[in-house]
Amino acid sequence: MTVTASVVVAVRNAQQHYAPALAALGEQTLGRDRFEAVFVDDGSTDDTAALLRGDTAFHTWNTVLATGQEGGSGGPGRARNLGLDHATGDYVLFVDAHDRLPRTALARLVDRAETTGADIVVPRTAGHGRRAPRLATAQPLDRGHLTTHPVLMDALGAHMLFRRSFLERAGLRFPEGPVPLADRHFALRAQLAAESVAAVHDHTCYHLHKNPNPGPAPDPDALAGSLADLFELLWGSLPTGPALDRCVAHLHRTELLDRLDQRAARLGAEQLAAWHAALLPVAQRYVAPSAEALLPAAHRVRSAVLRAGHPEALRRLARHRAGIAAAASLEWTRWSSDGRLELGLTADLVHKDRNGRRTPVRFVADRGRYRLDLPADLLALPGVAEAADATADLAAVRLAPLWRHREQGTEVPVPAETRLSTVPLGRNAAGLPLVAVRAEAGCATDPAAADHGRPLRGLWDLHARLEACGDEPRVRIGAERNALVDGMLRPAFLPDGSFAGPYWTANNQLSMRAGGHAPNGVKDALREPDWSWAGEENGMLRLRIPLELGPLAAPVAVTAVLTAEGVTGTVRADGAVVPAGAPDLAALEVAVPTRPLAAAPRWAIALLRHGKPAKPAELGAVLHRHGPGSWTVA
Structure with a gap:
């Protein structure tokens, strides 16, 4: 069966946290006949695969596969590649088991791809316990590319919608095994090969959650090798010039310098020396002065200290700049x-x-001129004083x-x-x-x-x-x-x-x-209820209650809802919030039948926008009856 979209979900030891992702797929507004979900178990040592098969046994749109890596792992790359091989949709979206799609996500992403003809669609993403990319979806994007839209370097993750024919034509696969930055490799190759990239900027289409089962941190040599491959990919794909410099600078900043800074203050001397020895040759070989010049001052200094060849200077810098807030x-x-x-x-x-x-x-x-205030020993290192400008x-x-x-x-x-x-x-x-x-x-x-x-x-x-x-x-x-x-x-x-x-x-x-139909928080506008006016006339109790509100463009029709302890039901009366002679002053004006009010001496007042069904919002005002024709508001 051919469908419009295939959602590939790699899972490993996820029995405690895949349920929200599965439920969210079942709630998609895109028709069930238009998408499929392919769950691929990557050698779980718990009951993930069995539980998934049980939970999806009656779902014709779900498939559960296994990589065959029993007790081991081919990494998420192996599971994603198997899911991609099984996918039949025109588009493929890769989702992690602990993440979640909003109800309209698939429909919006597919519509964006079909409207723009893009090979890749970047979803606006909300982060929960981890950073979400934001630059690539900050503005509308129909037909972008790394060479013309460098903000797409902020979208080097797997969680995007890809045209399947594009992936097949470009021969794109995820690196398998314990490869650091595997998602970056796949996404960067895809971005460079794509004819165009679009984004959904005005609706959140992906909820990115903190991984409850993070893998081990990469060793420095493995990370350096993976980074070198990414730089090689950029240098081999883009001509020398501003576009290459922007991409190299972004990669140097986010994947090398920031990672090194996170470790510099806490690693032991030998470990820090190993990280320095692994990453320094990468920076020396691939980061040209023209790219380094594009870094902000804090990262230029970090890069200069790295190049100076003193691992302990990195620790000194990290501690000097710790706790920036x-x-x-x-x-x-x-x-x-x-x-x-x-x-x-x-x-x-x-x-x-x-x-x-x-x-x-x-x-x-x-x-x-202004420069960062640094310790004298760091300023004495080659290039640091210039970088600190x-x-x-x-x-x-x-x-x-x-x-x-x-x-x-x-x-x-x-x-x-x-x-x-x-x-x-x-x-x-x-x-x-x-x-x-x-x-x-x-x-x-x-x-x-x-x-x-x-x-x-x-x-x-x-x-x-x-x-x-x-x-x-x-x-x-x-x-x-x-x-x-x-x-x-x-x-x-x-x-x-x-x-x-x-x-x-x-x-x-x-x-x-x-938003909403009830003015929740309207009680914050009630500051001087003692200045209210209440008077009976022809069987109606007319109320005028002063409110402190932002300027009113016009009267707002509301419904007052009155409730009393021991009285079943409510008393409702239509009224309006009207301007009261100054930009920040207004008044609630409403006329309430007096007959039902005789059932109790105290009535709490709440408000609704007129004709809008919702739970009324408490005004915080209470109507008191002291005797025939005698009323106050407090």
Whole structure:
């Protein structure tokens, strides 16, 4: 049977964690007759294969295979290759057993491939406990290639949709066995061979979870050999020039320098020397000065120290730059008249020790230029002082706010304009000025269209990433804030009638409820209920309750839902939230029949958007009856 898409899932000792992946496949909106799932067991020593066969016994769209490596492993590459050989779909998507596909993932990925004719489609990916690639899907991409879109170097993983005829035509297979960076090899060969690459940028199509059964760390010689093969592939496929330099620089930064830095501070002297001896020849042979010049300052310094030939200097550098973090503060917030939540942020680049103590990352100012403040013994190494010049890097510093969905992990960047300033810190031993850097950014979120034109829905947490000199520390926003911000923060009805409710979490961080038919968080708008007005007229109780909200573009139709202890059912009345004479003031106006209110002396008030089925949102106001015709709101 030929189908549109084949999903290949390599499994090994996955009996405790394959169930969510299997369930997610069963919930796909792409028709069951249009896709198949091929699970391939790679020599599991537990009951994975037997359990999978039992769980899929009645699924005509599922197949369970085995690599034949009983008790051993051919690596995920062997299992994926066997799955690829068995696949019949026009497209193939490789999924790990501990990962998960959203319901619409296959349908969106296939539609993107068919619409663009691309050989590869990169899914927007949400990370859960591990980093997810973000650059390749940050913007729309229809017909890209590494040579024209270097951000695709950020998409060197197996979790993409591939046109099967393209894989067969190019003869692409995964390396088998314990090969470090095997996914990188497959993906890079595919990217270089593809005529075009597309991306799904506006919907999350893959949930990347931390591997519960990670394999052993590679030894330095194996990693160096694998890295050399990747560099050889780039040098053999691309002409000398800017495109090659960009790709080489990315690979050098992410796969060699970052991996080495992660180990330098904790390895013993002999182990560190072995890593240095294995990786230094790779850098010397494949990373040209023109590629190294494209690295940010922190990585240029790391590369220069590596080339200097002193393993212990790598440890010294790693410890000197340990604990890079961002100390961010929320300075102000307000709602614009067109329904955007505007925020002002500042962030400092700091070192953070194990006790949480923070000290600023220092820069040396010298004759109009700035360099990273490094120990004198490191600066004395060949090329390090030149590499530490961060003048151009500081001009490109960026404070990048983003909203992250609490459950789904989807991240939505918020456009921001960054301004950089320096803060004097005295002078160093040579008498040169020392400064810290501070980034300031103003940004605006339109909850009705923030996700590439689509509304935010659900619960979102605010983060920010400070991109400076190759460091990208990330920080949650809210716990540190200007004392006046609490008085500025308020919910809002948006121009389309939907509701957005920013609020402080139990840890004093800023989050936001958005979308839905109930104005969840509207109780945060009720600040002075004692100023409410209640009066009876012709059998109706008319209420006017003041609210502090973002500017209203027009009255918002709502339904008030009143409940009382010991009374079955609810009392409902239509009303509206209307402007009240100032941009941040509004009022709930509603008329409630008095007859059913006689059943109880106290009624709690909740709200719904008019005509929208949902659980009512508590207003936090209680209607009190003190006697005939006497009512108050508190």
